[in-house]
Amino acid sequence: MAWQDYTHDMQRCTRCSYCKWIPYRYMRDTGFMEGCPSVSRYLWHAYSASGKFNMAYSLLQKRIEIDxxxxxxxxxxxxxxxxxxxxxxxxxxxxxQLMQELRIKCVEDGQLVPAHMIVIDGLRKEDNMMQSKKQDRGRWVEGLGVKDFTSTTAEVIYHAGCRYSFDRDLWPVARGGLQLLLDAGVDVGVMGVEETCCGGRAYELGYAGELTKYAEHQIETFRTTSARTLVTPCSDCYACFKVLYDKIGKKPDIEVLHITHYLERLIKEGKLRLKKKVPIKVTYHDPCHLGRLGEPWVHWQGKEYKVMGQMIVHDPPKKFRRGAGGVYETPRNIIKSIPGLDFVEMYRSKEYAWCCGAGGGVIDAYPDYAAWTGAGRLKEAEAVGAEAIVSACPWCKRNFLDAAGETGNKIEVLDIIELVQRAI
Ligand code: SF4
Ligand code: SF4
Structure with missing residues (x-):
């Protein structure tokens, strides 16, 4: 659908401002009730979802231009x-979806954010979002002696993603996740230097063509292997493979799992034993792309009618993605199965979690805003008494580390892979 196809939605936005907050029934602490980082930071209605409906409607009516x-x-x-x-x-x-389509329109019209142009130039030249050389892509895995799909095959593809492949600080986490699978006897390999970006982040920036390009490339690559499962420790990649490819009609013929799915499976099968006590109080941060954005895509084709002058009905009835179908319990089940560990929820969790701050290209174009958003989450983790904040995505870990560095926050920032390693 194009942005103009959401005209009814622009008109039906009631300017109620629910979009700025988590729902009333989940508000538990007055310090942590906000839901939208953008309007919370910039304090102007336009920055909310409702404001973007207003902007889109004004654009439609030619009252404003993209500037x-x-x-x-x-x-x-x-x-x-x-x-x-x-x-x-x-x-x-x-x-x-309206915001996504507006971004696609901006890119189509040549209205580009300079910082994103640099990222996309790098992607087009080097097949990654980190402005790094493609020949360095497999370096994170050197010395592990793992199968490489460029010369052999395996049952499981471990897709590290751009951030894990090129952010050296995070290499131990990417390697740790792979080592857990190897130690459990999983027949797993990597694409090594041939791994490419999934295209998901570029799509979120509005570069729709990059998503199609990489989806087609990945599907063709999967076809050339006998792999039956793809496992990724990156939540962004997971949402891209699982949700966005399906959205654009390019669902891969391979089982797509986040590493937490696979670790939970190995724990249940007794192939991974969490034996050591980890006496620490932790909280879990739901990565947006594993949580609400990880909810499977729902296809709908039909007609939208206006009846009695104002009510909109969908024929056939349309099922909406309301966030509940994201991956929430799997990581919690893993964390809670670690002996000696004390788990505490934050005030905003699951589909109502506050973002880490990195998503949507913010970490590239507005790093101070990304850090501000991440710092808010670290504060919330501290407020519930956690000694460590655990997530399941390299973008969250990167942004939390940056936010902690800027604010001097001493809370430990862990990926769930690191927590599991401590319990082995
Ligand atoms: S976008 Fe925001 S203001 Fe508009 S209907 Fe939804 S919650 Fe209300
Ligand atoms: S996507 Fe996030 S930052 Fe953007 S308007 Fe919605 S809640 Fe705010």
């Missing part, structure tokens, strides 16, 4: 979907 202010409002947004989920508590409209 630097428009881009500022549209792109100082993590595309984390918190607004979308809160809105859908009481509305059947699609704020996040």
């Amino acid at each position: 630097d202010i428009f881009l500022d409002v549209l792109y100082k947004c993590q595309m984390d979907g918190s607004c979308d989920i809160s809105c859908k508590v009481q509305q059947d409209i699609e704020p996040l």
